[in-house]
Amino acid sequence: MTLLEKDQKYIWHPYTQMKTAAPPLPIVKAEGAWLTDEHGNKYIDAIASWWVNIHGHAHPYIAQRVYEQFLELEHVIFAGFTHPPAVELAEKLIEVLPDNQARIFYSDNGSTAVEIGIKMALQYFYNKGEKRKRIIAFTEAFHGETFGAMSASGDHDFNTAFADHLFRVDRVPAPIGDRIPDTFEQLEALLQTGEVAAFIFEPLVMGAGGMLMYSPDDLDKLIELCHRYGTLCIADEVMTGFYRTGKFFACHYLNNQPDIIAMSKGITGGNLPLAVTSCSAEIFDAFWSDDKKKAFFHGHSYTANPLGCAAALASMELIQAETCQNQLKMIQESHQEYFQEIKDHPSIVDIRQTGTILAIEFKTDGQTNYFNNLRDRLYNFFLEKGLLLRPLGNVVYILPPYCITANELRTIYDAITLALDTLVNQHETSQT
């Protein structure tokens, strides 16, 4: 049996209708921004492999650091034990996180980092004997796959089967366009009940909801409003962290800081699963007690895995080096130039950019959701051109590894322009 035949026999892939989806691409090697399949075909990874990859694939320095760590200590239980990579990484993260962040809680994926943030906020009030149990989130939010994270996410088609089992979360529209006054009005009305424990949000860019973007100024005011009513703020930086928006964390664009921050994806440069939920001293202090029941009873088998921490430390070093910082500048300028070049294209409904993320909303026949069939045509069109782009419905976005070159970016832009010139018209013709 070939690799693909065995895959089709034994494996169940994520976010995939196994019956109708095309067979997956067997990738056997990767280097920099490029993936190579078993036939030697190459693809530019223009979405950083689901937003995790930062320095390119198979980075030798990160590989070396992980290998060295492997020979010293591969893993140890993190309750009652500690180890150098976890401590060093915590110290480094506290240095670069917003000033109010004081403690690092480790886990191993973005959904879990969010789940932990929500649990911390709820238990914070429980430990203090305050009756605050409600959570607020944006209508268009996406926070992950576990039940708490799904509850905090908006009404996405992929969560419908679980709708009856999700806990109640109050929703306000994201502060975009003419809905901005509604966001503030609805948020304040909810806060006035005095029952809201936390407001959770993806700062500046809402990823899976369609790369929706909103202003730091509005977010600053929303955080201020929450704090005025004693409500905690949880920033889900799972996608936006590690310079994705141009600063280390999207929260660095703000004056008012969240109380809790969830991060994962780019933390190890996309090399190993690791996540962190950081919090302020005030949150931590509500768990600090002689009463054992006030402890935070949460932990995973792979909490603070030393290999993940070693990869994160190596990635942090690379990210702060001049080479990476110059690349970030180049990507942002390059996106801006393409933005100007294409913005008036008749097949574009909207184009938006924050930092290294460029999102282009394609004109459609009105169906704009995740299952829109223009999405599949675009996905296949780009793959045939040697590009991994995974449109969210009719939104094509570029979210590249920071090692990408100007020429590779140009290849991606040209393919998008060609798709705008040809595919949208074809799509309309085939609908009529």
Ligand SMILES: Cc1ncc(COP(=O)(O)O)c(C=O)c1O
């Ligand atoms: C903002 C945000 N939060 C949480 C998650 C969940 O992360 P993970 O897939 O690692 O569980 C995602 C994943 O896309 C995300 O974009």
